[in-house]
Amino acid sequence: MEWCLSMPKVELHAHLNGSIRDSTLLELTEGLIGKGVIDISEVEHIIKKYNRSVAEVFKLFDLIHILTTDHKTVTRITREVIEDFASENVVYLELRTTPKRNDSVGMTKRSYVEAVIKGLRSITSVDVDFVPRCEDSKSLFSSVPAIGHVRKRIYVRLLLSIDRRETAEAAMETVKLALEMRPFGVVGIDLSGNPNIGDWATYLPALKFAREQGLYVTLHCGEVPNSVEIKNMLDFRPQRIGHACHLEDEHWIQLKSSKIPVEICLTSNIRTLTIRSIDVHHFGDLYKAKHPLVLCTDDSGVFSTSLTEEYKYAADSFGLGRREMFELSRNAIEYTFADSKVKEDLRKFFNSVAKKY
Ligand code: 5GP
Numbered sequence: 578m579e580w581c582l583s584m585p586k587v588e589l590h591a592h593l594n595g596s597i598r599d600s601t602l603l604e605l606t607e608g609l610i611g612k613g614v615i616d617i618s619e620v621e622h623i624i625k626k627y628n629r630s631v632a633e634v635f636k637l638f639d640l641i642h643i644l645t646t647d648h649k650t651v652t653r654i655t656r657e658v659i660e661d662f663a664s665e666n667v668v669y670l671e672l673r674t675t676p677k678r679n680d681s682v683g684m685t686k687r688s689y690v691e692a693v694i695k696g697l698r699s700i701t702s703v704d705v706d707f708v709p710r711c712e713d714s715k716s717l718f719s720s721v722p723a724i725g726h727v728r729k730r731i732y733v734r735l736l737l738s739i740d741r742r743e744t745a746e747a748a749m750e751t752v753k754l755a756l757e758m759r760p761f762g763v764v765g766i767d768l769s770g771n772p773n774i775g776d777w778a779t780y781l782p783a784l785k786f787a788r789e790q791g792l793y794v795t796l797h798c799g800e801v802p803n804s805v806e807i808k809n810m811l812d813f814r815p816q817r818i819g820h821a822c823h824l825e826d827e828h829w830i831q832l833k834s835s836k837i838p839v840e841i842c843l844t845s846n847i848r849t850l851t852i853r854s855i856d857v858h859h860f861g862d863l864y865k866a867k868h869p870l871v872l873c874t875d876d877s878g879v880f881s882t883s884l885t886e887e888y889k890y891a892a893d894s895f896g897l898g899r900r901e902m903f904e905l906s907r908n909a910i911e912y913t914f915a916d917s918k919v920k921e922d923l924r925k926f927f928n929s930v931a932k933k934y
Pocket of ligand 1: 592593594595638639673675676738769771800845
């Protein structure tokens with residue numbers, strides 16, 4: 578399915594620290610072995626495992642964060658993750674990450690985000706648009722590339738994540754930081770982190786404030802059965818939700834009538850056993866119901882996948898052809914948190930290549 582690779586794609590649910598190249602992770606791990614920072618025997622079995630439970634995935638994130646939370650590494654992984662998405666023809670990426678404090682290296686939430694932005698700025702191998710453009714700026718796809726021009730083009734916008742382990746105050750700090758960083762392409766807030774931990778209501782003041790101030794909000798919703806939380810999250814009416822695995826009948830009715838777009842992460846849901854098997858994945862039902870959907874990777878590094886692989890997986894599993902997959906990808910433009918100019922540029926670009934699919 579070469580066309581899954583060449584097709585322009587839109588990625589709206591990718592966690593920075595979940596999307597690190599294996600080679601980089603290995604290099605960083607090797608750098609720390611012997612320094613007493615990590616005991617490889619404690620984590621080796623999780624690193625090598627194929628199907629990791631939700632709990633094991635979060636254990637792995639704790640390890641990844643030990644490896645990556647210094648400014649230089651944050652800058653490096655940001656650059657690499659964007660290069661990787663661009664290389665598989667992702668033309669619009671909303672990259673999310675949790676701003677972290679790491680006193681041992683003088684890192685604050687703010688300097689963490691600055692390191693991410695430095696990573697964006699440092700990319701030279703692909704054309705990246707990450708700062709909301711001024712009225713007269715050129716669109717990324719407006720010019721037709723010369724024959725033989727192989728440079729990839731990608732819009733990148735950032736979402737700052739609130740981790741469910743954080744306090745209400747730390748969440749508010751993240752929202753205020755997101756507001757400050759809007760000129761550098763931060764468009765919204767995500768609520769993520771171990772779904773078995775914490776109460777999402779802790780973050781309601783921060784999430785409400787974000788929305789009042791014009792930031793977009795997406796919530797990890799229904800990764801584990803939690804009827805009350807799911808209902809309350811849907812009542813909040815975020816602009817998107819991620820996963821939506823454990824909804825009950827009444828939630829499906831509410832979701833479908835609300836038309837809240839769902840970020841679908843097939844491989845992630847299957848590997849973590851959040852969904853029993855692909856043939857019962859809710860993608861099928863939502864697709865048939867023409868509910869707003871977008872295929873995403875979640876954590877391309879942790880789950881050894883790519884957006885191309887997710888498109889192949891959906892096409893194979895649900896019997897969809899290239900035209901249907903192209904429309905799925907094109908429709909996702911409407912669910913981005915981008916401004917109208919970016920959306921228009923993307924629509925024109927998709928229209929210009931539509932004949933191929
Ligand atoms: P980071 O925010 O550090 O760049 O990316 C990793 C973090 O994203 C994890 O520590 C976790 O908080 C969040 N995350 C990544 N994948 C998932 C997922 O599948 N579900 C949830 N709830 N959170 C996730």
